[in-house]
Amino acid sequence: MRNSWKGMRWVMVTAVSTMAVALPGLAAQSKDTAAGAQDFLARTNAKVAAKVYFVDAQDRTNYVTGKYFGDIKTSKISNIAKTKEEYGTIPEEMIGKQLSEVRAVTLEAIDAEGRQNECATRITEVTAPVYDVDKSDTQQVNATFSFKLIETNQHWKYEPLTKFTTPAQVIDWTSAQVSRSPDSAITVVSRSQSFPKIFLQFAPGDLDLADRIEYAMKFLVMSCNPSAGT
Amino acid sequence: MNDVNPESRFWMRWRWETPGEALVVEWYRGQKSDKPQATAVLRLGSEPRTFLMKGNFMMGKEWVGSLNDDGSVSYVGKGLLKMRFTVRINEQGNYVETYNSGYVATYAPATNSATPVVVAQAPPQASPTPATTTAPAPVPTPVVAPPTPVVAKQQPVPPAKPIKAPRRLTEEDKQRIWQGVQQSRARSLEQARQNELARQEAERQAAIQQQIWAAERARQEAEEAAADAEFEAERQQKAAAWNAMARANEQALNDSLQRLRDTTASVQAQQAQAQTYQNTPADPIGAAERRRQVELINQANRRQDDIAAGYAAKNQQYEQARATAPPSNNASTSKPPSFDAGRASTDTDANRCVTSPEVRVNDTTQGNTAAYVTNGCGQTVSMKICLMTDSGWKCGVNGGVHSQQSWSFSAFHATGPVFVDAKVADSNRAHASPN
Numbered sequence: 001m002r003n004s005w006k007g008m009r010w011v012m013v014t015a016v017s018t019m020a021v022a023l024p025g026l027a028a029q030s031k032d033t034a035a036g037a038q039d040f041l042a043r044t045n046a047k048v049a050a051k052v053y054f055v056d057a058q059d060r061t062n063y064v065t066g067k068y069f070g071d072i073k074t075s076k077i078s079n080i081a082k083t084k085e086e087y088g089t090i091p092e093e094m095i096g097k098q099l100s101e102v103r104a105v106t107l108e109a110i111d112a113e114g115r116q117n118e119c120a121t122r123i124t125e126v127t128a129p130v131y132d133v134d135k136s137d138t139q140q141v142n143a144t145f146s147f148k149l150i151e152t153n154q155h156w157k158y159e160p161l162t163k164f165t166t167p168a169q170v171i172d173w174t175s176a177q178v179s180r181s182p183d184s185a186i187t188v189v190s191r192s193q194s195f196p197k198i199f200l201q202f203a204p205g206d207l208d209l210a211d212r213i214e215y216a217m218k219f220l221v222m223s224c225n226p227s228a229g230t
Numbered sequence: 231m232n233d234v235n236p237e238s239r240f241w242m243r244w245r246w247e248t249p250g251e252a253l254v255v256e257w258y259r260g261q262k263s264d265k266p267q268a269t270a271v272l273r274l275g276s277e278p279r280t281f282l283m284k285g286n287f288m289m290g291k292e293w294v295g296s297l298n299d300d301g302s303v304s305y306v307g308k309g310l311l312k313m314r315f316t317v318r319i320n321e322q323g324n325y326v327e328t329y330n331s332g333y334v335a336t337y338a339p340a341t342n343s344a345t346p347v348v349v350a351q352a353p354p355q356a357s358p359t360p361a362t363t364t365a366p367a368p369v370p371t372p373v374v375a376p377p378t379p380v381v382a383k384q385q386p387v388p389p390a391k392p393i394k395a396p397r398r399l400t401e402e403d404k405q406r407i408w409q410g411v412q413q414s415r416a417r418s419l420e421q422a423r424q425n426e427l428a429r430q431e432a433e434r435q436a437a438i439q440q441q442i443w444a445a446e447r448a449r450q451e452a453e454e455a456a457a458d459a460e461f462e463a464e465r466q467q468k469a470a471a472w473n474a475m476a477r478a479n480e481q482a483l484n485d486s487l488q489r490l491r492d493t494t495a496s497v498q499a500q501q502a503q504a505q506t507y508q509n510t511p512a513d514p515i516g517a518a519e520r521r522r523q524v525e526l527i528n529q530a531n532r533r534q535d536d537i538a539a540g541y542a543a544k545n546q547q548y549e550q551a552r553a554t555a556p557p558s559n560n561a562s563t564s565k566p567p568s569f570d571a572g573r574a575s576t577d578t579d580a581n582r583c584v585t586s587p588e589v590r591v592n593d594t595t596q597g598n599t600a601a602y603v604t605n606g607c608g609q610t611v612s613m614k615i616c617l618m619t620d621s622g623w624k625c626g627v628n629g630g631v632h633s634q635q636s637w638s639f640s641a642f643h644a645t646g647p648v649f650v651d652a653k654v655a656d657s658n659r660a661h662a663s664p665n
Contacts, residue, residue, distance in 0.1 A: 032404065034396035057250055065278030067299075096278040111393065118396050174394070180414045182421035196250065207415065215411045222403055223396030 034118040034173075034223040037216040038109035041121065044202065044213060049103040052126055053199040054164050054192075062099035064131070066158030067092055078146035095156060102128045102164070104200065112170045112193050119224035121171040123200065126164055132157050169198050173224040178217040184210040188217050242325065242337050247271060255283075281305075530579070538662075580652040583607035587615065587648045592640065599644035604636040609654060614661040615639035616649035623649065623664050630655060 053061050070090035077083050105125040111117035133156040141148040169192035176190040185203040192198045202213045221228045241258040243266075252273055256266035270285040272295075281295035283305060293305040293313070302318035315329045325337040399407075585604040592598035601615050610632050616625035619641050626639035631652075649664035 094278050115393055117393050180418045182418055182425050184418050211411050211415055214414060218407045222407055223399055226397060
């Protein structure tokens with residue numbers, strides 16, 4: 001078995017990652033490098049879109065603040081008088097919520113100072129489903145000879161996702177920890193510049209690919225943190 | 231960063247006191263000053279998008295900053311003195327403080343700093359001659375600094391953390407990693423298996439619970455069915471009893487109606503028989519007898535008319551005599567004068583077959599006197615009874631005194647004389663009068 005791993009590279013691991021063979025063992029070959037592991041993770045992320053959890057000091061995950069505001073237009077319509085329109089605004093409120101679905105788009109081997117660094121993975125870009133909310137509602141209130149149309153527009157606007165990427169957060173493999181869940185989701189947790197904890201989680205849904213991801217992560221940990229055990 | 235405003239010439243530096251929690255802002259009079267002229271600490275506010283800035287000036291005054299949509303932050307002082315100001319990064323990347331008074335302080339990045347952040351992270355360099363000044367942010371009026379221009383000196387960049395190259399792993403390391411991955415995979419699978427077993431066990435328990443509930447439901451349904459059946463049986467029993475009673479009542483009613491019908495038929499038969507009897511033509515002997523009786527009646531009527539004429543004459547004489555004689559008061563219990571002698575007609579017969587008046591003084595009603603007459607005739611008669619009172623004759627008539635029935639008429643203050651006249655009820659004759 002071991003001889004069959006020889007001569008394989010991370011690039012090849014990436015290229016054949018979808019093959020149903022015992023490819024994780026390929027990673028054990030002698031020419032594997034931290035740069036190759038970084039590249040593998042970046043390429044794998046392009047396929048499985050790892051989830052990211054930015055946990056702040058208040059233990060809030062992917063927390064964004066925002067503002068609730070809106071306007072109300074009231075039209076009084078009558079058979080015997082001119083239509084009367086009134087405009088009002090809904091008092092603004094500060095709001096916040098935690099985003100459940102933030103995924104990494106771009107992973108790069110760049111450190112917080114913007115330098116190429118094989119012991120750092122920068123989450124350069126993230127994406128999430130639209131989380132701003134706009135709601136319009138029209139209510140009719142009938143009276144004897146008239147009725148009111150109350151049009152309400154409400155908006156919940158939140159910070160953009162650039163909150164998490166400006167500056168971009170970086171996984172420091174010198175202090176990162178890797179774990180694997182029963183459903184073979186591979187997660188690395190690290191401290192970043194702005195958040196006490198960030199989690200990067202791959203859920204490939206395939207045991208062999210999960211093995212390779214875990215191998216790559218632990219490869220980086222061991223390469224960058226000599227004191228780390230497996 | 232240095233203030234490009236020629237009046238001020240402050241240098242501003244940032245550093246983390248506690249990373250992620252407390253950011254210290256320091257204002258220096260010169261770049262080389264090692265002692266900040268003023269210091270403030272920025273922390274996150276209790277509300278989202280808010281900051282709390284506490285300075286070491288103005289007796290530790292605090293400002294609350296709110297993050298605006300355009301990225302600027304508006305600060306409002308706590309307490310009576312609001313001392314509002316706004317900070318923002320302008321298009322040139324400068325840090326701009328704008329005060330309500332109109333004063334604007336603009337801080338440009340240090341020329342040797344790539345980004346303000348880098349400068350902020352670098353500890354400020356010592357300056358041998360710090361200038362005195364007031365706090366920059368809340369000052370309502372700008373502090374006028376010496377007009378001498380100060381050339382912005384390059385902020386020294388802190389030495390970048392050297393990139394530590396990853397060590398090259400040995401084959402043994404890789405084997406350890408791979409073994410670790412395999413163990414992790416095994417643990418993961420084992421955990422997944424355990425989870426699956428737990429899930430199956432939970433499912434089994436749930437199924438058992440479902441079975442228990444189903445059995446319980448079935449038992450309850452059986453009990454309810456039994457109760458329903460018992461109730462239905464009782465209901466049917468009661469219904470049968472009720473029906474039997476209803477039939478008995480109906481039978482009794484029918485029997486009663488039948489008896490009524492029989493009675494009615496019997497009565498009708500008797501009436502028909504009587505009618506038949508009445509309608510049956512009389513035999514020649516009967517007819518002759520009836521003609522004879524009619525003739526007798528006619529003769530009696532004629533005699534009655536004659537007698538009546540005679541009585542009328544006598545009465546007239548009597549009235550004349552009475553008018554001339556003093557009134558008599560001694561006849562209260564005596565037999566009244568009889569006017570009924572010699573009658574030969576049907577009315578005469580009626581007067582003959584009624585009893586003489588029996589005069590009684592009413593025991594319970596003082597001064598009241600009643601005259602009782604009994605109909606001894608074989609048919610209903612009409613009676614007229616008159617009592618002589620202090621105020622004259624008082625008369626009463628009863629047109630339907632049945633056979634063998636008595637009738638009385640009473641009056642107050644009767645003086646004695648009583649007048650009675652009787653006639654067959656359907657007679658056309660008028661009652662006689664005592665007058």
